[in-house]
Amino acid sequence: MLAKEAGIAVNRGVVVNDVMQTSSPDVFALGECAEHRGSCYGLVEPAYEQARVLARHLAGxxxxxxxxxxxxxxxxxxxxxxxxxxxxxxxGSESLVLSDRRRGTYKKLVIADGRLTGAVLIGDTIDALWYLELIRNRDKVTAIRADMIFGRALAQPSEAA
Ligand SMILES: Cc1cc2nc3c(=O)[nH]c(=O)nc-3n(C[C@H](O)[C@H](O)[C@H](O)COP(=O)(O)OP(=O)(O)OC[C@H]3O[C@@H](n4cnc5c(N)ncnc54)[C@H](O)[C@@H]3O)c2cc1C
Structure with missing residues (x-):
């Protein structure tokens, strides 16, 4: 591999820090070849997020x-x-599960430290993007915890409209 032969630190991928910088300070890596905090991503969206960070960093x-x-x-x-x-x-996390075999729906929400950290939806995925937003924002969900599993229309009726 090119990076390894150049003496750059490589583990599962090319090891980068929080500004996508490799162990060679003038060399940056992003996308599928990069390993950040032990994770390599095999999708396009993380590469876009990494590119935005690197562009900001290079722009000072x-x-x-x-x-x-x-x-x-x-x-x-x-x-x-x-x-x-x-x-x-x-x-350190707890799971809320709503399973309705007759309707063919299953929902699991994982909460840690008062925040939504993961979700699985089967059958009914109408609130998928809302859950994703809650996970990405890392906001506390304590106020909507009781209704959250029933979807946005019930948990945040004013914002769901
Ligand atoms: C069949 C398939 C379907 C996929 N579907 C999805 C999907 O639906 N959604 C999604 O998010 N992701 C999907 N992916 C994953 C996605 O394609 C990759 O995560 C993404 O392309 C990685 O982008 P990248 O720029 O890091 O690497 P790449 O796109 O692999 O680009 C690397 C480039 O570097 C070039 N290169 C390699 N070595 C050298 C060298 N020594 N010198 C010069 N150039 C070199 C290569 O030719 C290539 O052009 C899919 C992947 C595959 C294979």
Whole structure:
């Protein structure tokens, strides 16, 4: 690999810091080849976010890449499936689950430190972008915690209209 042969630090990908700088200060990396905080991303959107940070940095403006919240929106055998963020959950997080087998819908929201950190939606993905926004904004969701799993129309009726 080009970077390795040039003596640049490479792990799973070319190791970069929060401004996409490699171990060689004049060399930057982004996209699929870059490894940031142990993560490599195989999608286009994280590369765009990294490019925005690098462009700001090269223009002398403050910028720091914090990692990307990756989401997928697919149809599996005709059923809509969405996932975003840390949808598995784990120690230090709690999961809210709403499962309605008769309607063929399943929702799981993962909350950590009062913030939404992950979501899985099967069957009903109408609120996918709202959940993604909540995850990306990292705002506290304590005020809407009780209704959040029922969707934006119930949890934030004034903003859903
Ligand atoms: C079949 C397929 C479907 C995909 N679908 C999606 C999708 O729906 N949504 C999504 O977000 N992502 C998708 N991806 C992933 C997405 O394509 C990649 O994450 C994205 O293209 C990575 O961009 P990049 O610029 O980092 O790398 P690349 O797009 O791979 O660009 C790297 C470039 O560097 C060039 N290069 C390599 N070595 C050298 C060298 N030594 N010297 C000079 N040039 C070199 C290559 O020719 C290439 O042009 C898909 C990928 C595949 C393969």
């Amino acid at each position: 403006r403050p910028a720091a890449y914090q990692g990307s919240v990756v989401s997928t929106n697919l149809k599996v055998s005709g059923v809509s499936v969405f996932s975003a963020g840390d949808f598995m959950g784990g120690e």
